[in-house]
Amino acid sequence: xxxxxNLLRLAGTALLAPVTAQAALPSLRRxxxxxxxxxxxxxxxxxxxxxxxxxxxxxxxxxxxxMMYSICEGICPKNTANLRQVHEELGSRVGxxxxxxxxxxxxxxxxxxxxxxxxxxYNIQPGWTFLTGRRQDVERVRVALGFVGDDAKTDADITQHxxxxxxxxxxxxxxTMTPALGSHRQIKRTILELT
Amino acid sequence: MNKSHxxxxxxxxxxxxxxxxxxxxxLGAASAVAAGLGLAPSQQAQAExxxxxxxxxxxTMPLTVMRPKKPVAELNPPPTREAGPKExxxxxxxxxxxxxxxxxxIVVKExxxxxxxxxPTQTIRGYDGTFPGPCIVSRYDEAALVRFVNQIDPYAVGFxxxxxxxxxxxxxxxxxxxxxxxxYWGTLRHGPGLTRAGNYKDHLFMNYYAGFSTDPNGVGDPxxxxxxxxxxDHRMDYTEQNVYRGMIGSxxxxxxxxxxxxxxxxxxxxxxxxxxxxxxxxLMISDVQFDASGNMVFNPMSENKGHLGNKITVNGKIQPxxxxxxxxxxxxxxxxxxxxxxxxxxxNGTNSEDFQYIANDGNLLEAPLxxxxxxxxxGERSDIVIDFSKYPLGTKLYLVNRLAxxxxxxxxxxxxxxxxxxxxxxxxNPTTPDNSRVPERLREQxxxxxxxxxxxxxxxxxKKNSMWAVNSELFDVEKPAAVIPKGSTEIWTLQxxxxxxxxxxxxxxxxxxxxxxxxAPPPHERGRxxxxxxxxxxxxxxxxxxxxxxxxYVMHCHNLSHEDHAMMIRFDxx
Numbered sequence: 001x002x003x004x005x006n007l008l009r010l011a012g013t014a015l016l017a018p019v020t021a022q023a024a025l026p027s028l029r030r031x032x033x034x035x036x037x038x039x040x041x042x043x044x045x046x047x048x049x050x051x052x053x054x055x056x057x058x059x060x061x062x063x064x065x066x067m068m069y070s071i072c073e074g075i076c077p078k079n080t081a082n083l084r085q086v087h088e089e090l091g092s093r094v095g096x097x098x099x100x101x102x103x104x105x106x107x108x109x110x111x112x113x114x115x116x117x118x119x120x121x122y123n124i125q126p127g128w129t130f131l132t133g134r135r136q137d138v139e140r141v142r143v144a145l146g147f148v149g150d151d152a153k154t155d156a157d158i159t160q161h162x163x164x165x166x167x168x169x170x171x172x173x174x175x176t177m178t179p180a181l182g183s184h185r186q187i188k189r190t191i192l193e194l195t
Numbered sequence: 196m197n198k199s200h201x202x203x204x205x206x207x208x209x210x211x212x213x214x215x216x217x218x219x220x221x222l223g224a225a226s227a228v229a230a231g232l233g234l235a236p237s238q239q240a241q242a243e244x245x246x247x248x249x250x251x252x253x254x255t256m257p258l259t260v261m262r263p264k265k266p267v268a269e270l271n272p273p274p275t276r277e278a279g280p281k282e283x284x285x286x287x288x289x290x291x292x293x294x295x296x297x298x299x300x301i302v303v304k305e306x307x308x309x310x311x312x313x314x315p316t317q318t319i320r321g322y323d324g325t326f327p328g329p330c331i332v333s334r335y336d337e338a339a340l341v342r343f344v345n346q347i348d349p350y351a352v353g354f355x356x357x358x359x360x361x362x363x364x365x366x367x368x369x370x371x372x373x374x375x376x377x378x379y380w381g382t383l384r385h386g387p388g389l390t391r392a393g394n395y396k397d398h399l400f401m402n403y404y405a406g407f408s409t410d411p412n413g414v415g416d417p418x419x420x421x422x423x424x425x426x427x428d429h430r431m432d433y434t435e436q437n438v439y440r441g442m443i444g445s446x447x448x449x450x451x452x453x454x455x456x457x458x459x460x461x462x463x464x465x466x467x468x469x470x471x472x473x474x475x476x477x478l479m480i481s482d483v484q485f486d487a488s489g490n491m492v493f494n495p496m497s498e499n500k501g502h503l504g505n506k507i508t509v510n511g512k513i514q515p516x517x518x519x520x521x522x523x524x525x526x527x528x529x530x531x532x533x534x535x536x537x538x539x540x541x542x543n544g545t546n547s548e549d550f551q552y553i554a555n556d557g558n559l560l561e562a563p564l565x566x567x568x569x570x571x572x573x574g575e576r577s578d579i580v581i582d583f584s585k586y587p588l589g590t591k592l593y594l595v596n597r598l599a600x601x602x603x604x605x606x607x608x609x610x611x612x613x614x615x616x617x618x619x620x621x622x623x624n625p626t627t628p629d630n631s632r633v634p635e636r637l638r639e640q641x642x643x644x645x646x647x648x649x650x651x652x653x654x655x656x657x658k659k660n661s662m663w664a665v666n667s668e669l670f671d672v673e674k675p676a677a678v679i680p681k682g683s684t685e686i687w688t689l690q691x692x693x694x695x696x697x698x699x700x701x702x703x704x705x706x707x708x709x710x711x712x713x714x715a716p717p718p719h720e721r722g723r724x725x726x727x728x729x730x731x732x733x734x735x736x737x738x739x740x741x742x743x744x745x746x747x748y749v750m751h752c753h754n755l756s757h758e759d760h761a762m763m764i765r766f767d768x769x
């Protein structure tokens with residue numbers, strides 16, 4: 001176990017990827033099909049770190065992404081509250097082997113400081129990272145995650161933004177999604193079934 | 196968004212929407228993904244929603260013919276009413292009496308499949324490891340028990356879920372054998388509908404007519420007989436991925452009337468063309484998307500639009516040929532695609548040939564219809580009889596799909612040339628005399644008696660914030676949206692919204708379409724059905740009963756992307 005951890009540190013990943021003792025798991029060095037698909041742009045976390053979207057946030061991890069913006073008065077407050085409850089129930093696994101991410105739809109307004117305010121306002125615990133960046137980078141990430149409206153009009157209307165939580169396990173190359181407004185028991189189940 | 200009023204599915208059309216830069220980017224991304232079983236991603240997409248696949252030479256291999264799967268003499272451990280110690284934690288079989296007439300064992304596993312000699316073999320996941328899976332042939336009043344054994348690695352890599360739930364679409368079936376979306380299981384994990392994981396799960400298919408529990412003879416109403424069914428995965432959240440990856444199979448039911456013997460001495464027997472695998476053929480249609488390297492791809496990020504393939508397969512092969520004798524054949528079409536609608540024509544040169552349309556969703560009509568097209572939405576079935584004796588030896592007829600579809604939203608309209616998917620070669624004279632018939636009366640239909648209706652329900656199908664919803668609610672696996680007393684008769688109104696088509700499917704019983712936008716349905720939809728394609732903004736009323744069984748069932752859209760996210764409701768019969 002320790003030697004594998006050291007290897008990961010040397011490889012420069014920002015967060016430790018967990019090593020579980022499952023003989024059936026493929027090697028950590030295996031390149032998932034999504035490695036070429038996701039743009040490896042640089043985003044900024046709410047605590048001011050610069051991260052590479054695929055390498056640092058997704059590679060070899062179990063992740064859940066949703067979209068929000070700080071002044072959203074529609075679905076975001078409920079989504080955030082729901083996800084907070086999921087976060088609580090998953091406990092210390094979040095940030096260890098399960099990673100929650102929220103990406104802003106308004107990167108020009110939601111800079112790191114604004115996202116920190118949001119995190120404080122909702123009393124969000126560590127392990128759940130909020131992300132911003134340059135508009136074109138955040139756009140590429142949004143589109144890559146499939147958070148796109150059906151047509152140009154719906155897509156441009158921010159109040160109709162997605163309420164989906166995109167969940168995936170990069171090592172297993174398996175992705176799904178579930179409504180962020182769904183029952184938190186269901187969200188927790190969907191995440192845990194991917195572990 | 197423009198919404199055109201649609202009088203009915205035959206004239207359905209919808210306004211085209213322009214492609215935004217975002218859409219192109221998304222599609223570019225879509226084509227760049229190779230699924231877990233593929234190699235490196237392909238080049239950026241062109242303007243179409245579905246990039247063209249690699250070239251494949253047509254008519255290079257014969258149709259894979261579905262033959263009846265052989266039952267086994269025994270199962271070890273023997274099937275029991277309660278779930279066995281190594282069995283997934285299902286509820287006990289609500290009916291359990293004499294041992295079933297036939298036992299089957301189906302292993303759900305990965306397999307290598309060749310869609311075409313020009314393409315590399317693909318790793319599929321299917322029933323018995325084949326694409327499609329087996330064909331089970333049953334008879335009414337002869338129960339079948341199928342043991343599904345899950346041999347998919349719980350840590351399998353790639354799209355699809357190791358846990359499964361098998362639904363036999365649309366047997367009148369007990370809830371614990373119906374494959375409820377929350378009843379998923381594997382060797383490691385299980386869904387909220389079960390109490391534990393397991394190596395296998397037994398599904399008991401009583402093969403009784405609806406109404407048997409209130410019939411003093413215990414037989415039920417023969418007018419409620421089903422015919423062409425199919426089984427497929429139904430695991431919540433991953434149904435589309437699992438079905439696309441190969442979890443499909445077929446199931447045929449015969450009875451005294453549709454007896455499966457064209458030489459049947461019984462005067463009640465219809466003597467339709469018979470012999471599953473000879474003159475009675477199952478045609479499972481699935482479209483698959485291949486990248487430039489010939490690998491089957493699935494982009495989990497493009498679930499918004501539903502997945503369209505760039506190659507249409509028939510029984511798992513691209514453009515096969517089928518040698519026929521100059522006599523009648525029965526063909527059972529199954530739309531096993533995750534999103535694509537079809538409209539098939541039988542082309543003889545430039546002539547579109549007529550045939551006899553005899554059953555919709557597996558249910559025989561009152562009388563055959565002379566038609567020249569078969570229109571299918573995902574989940575629907577159509578049975579037709581083609582009489583090849585009309586054509587001289589050497590004639591080649593083509594089954595052509597003329598329905599254009601730009602994306603998973605729904606069909607666009609007919610194109611003049613279309614895609615040839617199957618070739619019939621009129622190759623020989625009949626080896627024995629063709630004693631089959633297509634009689635003028637097929638099956639009497641149960642009367643439509645509205646006086647029995649105890650409740651009306653209204654279901655709206657819509658999209659909110661990228662989530663598919665029914666009555667603005669998302670699917671809740673733990674809570675029914677309707678609780679229905681067993682034996683009820685209800686009228687359900689199904690209302691579509693927006694610019695999407697929704698093939699709505701109701702489990703447990705067949706329904707009758709009372710109206711489409713206030714008008715009678717077209718003749719081929721006046722019998723019993725279990726899938727009804729809602730065009731954008733269409734309003735359909737159906738009459739449905741809930742007889743004989745209790746437990747959890749579902750209604751959902753059969754565009755599997757919608758079903759997964761989360762256009763489905765649970766209803767409980769109590």
